[in-house]
Amino acid sequence: MFEVARVLGEVIRDVHKSDGEALAQFGIDFNCSMILGGQIRGEGCRLFQLYSAGNFIEATEENLYFQIGEAKYGKPIIDRVVSPETSLDEASKAALISMDSTLRSNLSVGLPLDLLCYEADALKVTRFANIDNKNAYMSLIRNTWGARLQQVFSELPDPDWKDLAENKKTVNSVRIALTTTGEKKDAGSQT
Amino acid sequence: MFEVARVLGEVIRDVHKSDGEALAQFGIDFNCSMILGGQIRGEGCRLFQLYSAGNFIEATEENLYFQIGEAKYGKPIIDRVVSPETSLDEASKAALISMDSTLRSNLSVGLPLDLLCYEADALKVTRFANIDNKNAYMSLIRNTWGARLQQVFSELPDPDWKDLAENKKTVNSVRIALTTTGEKKDAGSQT
Numbered sequence: 001m002f003e004v005a006r007v008l009g010e011v012i013r014d015v016h017k018s019d020g021e022a023l024a025q026f027g028i029d030f031n032c033s034m035i036l037g038g039q040i041r042g043e044g045c046r047l048f049q050l051y052s053a054g055n056f057i058e059a060t061e062e063n064l065y066f067q068i069g070e071a072k073y074g075k076p077i078i079d080r081v082v083s084p085e086t087s088l089d090e091a092s093k094a095a096l097i098s099m100d101s102t103l104r105s106n107l108s109v110g111l112p113l114d115l116l117c118y119e120a121d122a123l124k125v126t127r128f129a130n131i132d133n134k135n136a137y138m139s140l141i142r143n144t145w146g147a148r149l150q151q152v153f154s155e156l157p158d159p160d161w162k163d164l165a166e167n168k169k170t171v172n173s174v175r176i177a178l179t180t181t182g183e184k185k186d187a188g189s190q191t
Numbered sequence: 192m193f194e195v196a197r198v199l200g201e202v203i204r205d206v207h208k209s210d211g212e213a214l215a216q217f218g219i220d221f222n223c224s225m226i227l228g229g230q231i232r233g234e235g236c237r238l239f240q241l242y243s244a245g246n247f248i249e250a251t252e253e254n255l256y257f258q259i260g261e262a263k264y265g266k267p268i269i270d271r272v273v274s275p276e277t278s279l280d281e282a283s284k285a286a287l288i289s290m291d292s293t294l295r296s297n298l299s300v301g302l303p304l305d306l307l308c309y310e311a312d313a314l315k316v317t318r319f320a321n322i323d324n325k326n327a328y329m330s331l332i333r334n335t336w337g338a339r340l341q342q343v344f345s346e347l348p349d350p351d352w353k354d355l356a357e358n359k360k361t362v363n364s365v366r367i368a369l370t371t372t373g374e375k376k377d378a379g380s381q382t
Contacts (some may be wrong), residue, residue, distance in 0.1 A: 050244045072263035076292035081344045089349035101267035129356040139356045148343040153272045158280035165320040
């Protein structure tokens with residue numbers, strides 16, 4: 001699979017060579033990102049993300065998944081529920097919830113979705129779905145997840161401002177509410 | 192407040208005039224976004240977002256809130272729980288959960304946060320908190336929200352692949368799992 005990623009990387013470079021200049025004349029950056037996953041019989045499943053320059057990285061236990069495209073809206077839910085122990089079905093569920101978050105927060109992203117879930121050693125596609133707005137499972141996800149989230153939200157206690165403001169500080173200047181004021185110094189301690 | 196937004200917009204333009212060229216020499220785009228909120232006695236509360244060009248937009252019932260900075264990770268939860276009926280305390284809670292999602296998914300964003308919540312007609316700051324990693328309410332949000340989310344996630348049924356793939360389609364070519372294949376044609380029907 002590493003060799004496949006190398007070949008695909010070379011293809012991306014070839015396309016850049018043939019199209020890059022023409023794109024630049026229209027003020028368009030050559031921009032390409034791809035996810036490559038698969039298995040060759042006798043070897044393990046591997047997953048790569050390839051960049052515009054044809055270089056790539058591989059998924060690991062610490063870095064379980066890749067997203068491409070409009071990725072940020074759907075990342076928090078994956079980060080909260082997916083671990084190396086997550087089953088394939090649960091991962092599919094997480095992927096659909098993640099896409100639902102993106103669909104709701106960015107109107108330029110829309111159904112249908114193609115969902116392909118590859119089972120190690122199957123060596124063929126056993127789980128594939130084209131999901132449009134009539135799909136019953138996707139409708140269940142869309143309705144139930146949002147409703148349950150609202151319920152959990154309403155069950156969390158509201159802030160008590162006396163407790164919340166336990167670090168007394170004078171408001172000397174206009175502060176922009178909810179923007180961070182500092183750089184994270186020790187990422188580990190805050191995750 | 193509209194006049195205040197105009198003045199602030201002019202200030203942004205002045206800064207662009209004085210610093211823009213020097214920044215450009217270092218290959219840095221002049222980039223600035225600000226949220227301006229407030230109230231003048233006898234008038235209503237108003238909230239504006241200002242852009243680099245000094246132009247601005249105002250929040251409305253249909254467009255309730257603004258975010259600046261690393262906004263995408265934290266947008267879905269706000270979209271799911273905040274409405275014109277949301278109380279100020281609930282909105283503060285939503286803002287903190289939204290920031291928690293961003294903190295978890297982007298290591299370059301970190302505590303502390305300044306949270307300022309302005310109550311209409313108070314004409315002064317009554318609720319302000321500087322929230323660091325020792326803040327008890329923030330810790331409660333961080334722990335409880337994540338745990339409850341995982342619980343809701345595990346309670347949702349896993350996909351049944353036979354049902355899921357109800358729209359039979361042959362996999363003729365390698366499809367990139369979970370990227371959208373179409374543009375949203377009718378945003379309204381899918382929200």
